Amino acid sequence: MAVGRVIAVANQKGGVAKTTTVANLAAALSQMGARVLMVDMDPQGSLTLWSGRNPDTVEKSLYDSLVKGLDSRQIRLSTPLGADLLPASVDLSLAEMELVGMVARERRLGAVLAPVRDEYDFVLVDCQPSLGLLTINALAAADELLIPVACEFLSTRAIQVLLRMVRKVQLRLNSKLAVTGILPTLYDRRVRHARDELDALVEQFGAETQVLADCAVPRSIRFAEAAAAGKSILAFAPLHPGAEAYRRLARFVAGDALVDKAPAAAANEFSLLDIEEPRIDVLVRKDAPVRSRR
Ligand code: ADP
Numbered sequence: 159m160a161v162g163r164v165i166a167v168a169n170q171k172g173g174v175a176k177t178t179t180v181a182n183l184a185a186a187l188s189q190m191g192a193r194v195l196m197v198d199m200d201p202q203g204s205l206t207l208w209s210g211r212n213p214d215t216v217e218k219s220l221y222d223s224l225v226k227g228l229d230s231r232q233i234r235l236s237t238p239l240g241a242d243l244l245p246a247s248v249d250l251s252l253a254e255m256e257l258v259g260m261v262a263r264e265r266r267l268g269a270v271l272a273p274v275r276d277e278y279d280f281v282l283v284d285c286q287p288s289l290g291l292l293t294i295n296a297l298a299a300a301d302e303l304l305i306p307v308a309c310e311f312l313s314t315r316a317i318q319v320l321l322r323m324v325r326k327v328q329l330r331l332n333s334k335l336a337v338t339g340i341l342p343t344l345y346d347r348r349v350r351h352a353r354d355e356l357d358a359l360v361e362q363f364g365a366e367t368q369v370l371a372d373c374a375v376p377r378s379i380r381f382a383e384a385a386a387a388g389k390s391i392l393a394f395a396p397l398h399p400g401a402e403a404y405r406r407l408a409r410f411v412a413g414d415a416l417v418d419k420a421p422a423a424a425a426n427e428f429s430l431l432d433i434e435e436p437r438i439d440v441l442v443r444k445d446a447p448v449r450s451r452r
């Protein structure tokens with residue numbers, strides 16, 4: 159039985175492509191034959207909206223599971239992205255406040271995922287743009303953290319703060335949390351500034367955690383168009399370099415985990431054989447203070 163690897167996608171800055179990464183990575187992993195669950199931990203509900211549900215009207219949501227203990231199988235939905243979803247609703251913004259007084263308030267998401275986790279290969283958690291209790295719950299429940307960073311308006315300070323938070327979570331709540339890497343997004347290779355930002359990321363954080371430079375997601379209007387159509391970039395524009403970036407990321411994240419799923423992958427609408435092998439810069443120091451997965 160699979161024990162879903164829980165990957166939190168977090169960065170307390172908004173607009174860095176967290177939700178875009180969860181939706182497209184989920185779609186790419188699903189195309190490779192993986193079973194994927196998406197978790198919308200952002201009260202804004204962008205992922206829920208993308209999945210074709212309205213966070214204003216969705217009947218039961220993570221709020222009910224986190225705060226009222228409703229079994230997550232009762233809120234789970236299927237989506238056109240090929241992955242299942244635990245949806246957000248506007249009430250989720252109340253959860254943060256209501257959780258404060260509850261026992262084991264940082265571990266509620268772990269309890270919510272427990273009954274469904276084994277049904278999936280991957281559980282991808284979309285975090286809100288803050289380091290509040292919902293994000294702490296995601297980090298406490300996660301095996302791994304993926305950090306999307308926008309090359310366009312790079313904030314190294316935000317990454318430093320996030321990594322400091324990771325160390326605290328590792329010490330106090332979840333010693334197994336590992337940083338999968340920093341994913342550069344909104345990358346425009348034609349713009350010198352963006353290339354400088356990418357170099358700056360590697361220089362500043364490369365020793366501590368991997369910068370997934372070979373998966374850098376290009377900046378393109380296609381992403382917003384795909385989201386508006388309720389589709390992944392893989393379904394909307396399969397040959398677009400942005401789709402390829404997320405397929406690469408999926409192959410990196412999955413590693414050898416999906417080798418036995420090869421027949422399912424072969425049945426996909428287009429061949430994964432067309433895709434170059436990812437060449438990931440492995441820049442991990444053995445004594446690094448924040449552990450990386452590889
Ligand atoms: P976050 O969840 O971090 O707030 P989103 O995933 O919602 O960020 O992305 C913010 C905006 O940027 C959205 O309008 C989205 O469509 C757009 N976007 C995301 N990735 C890209 C990209 N690679 N190129 C251009 N626009 C993008």
Ligand code: MG
Pocket residue numbers: 176177178200204284285
């Ligand atoms: Mg978002």
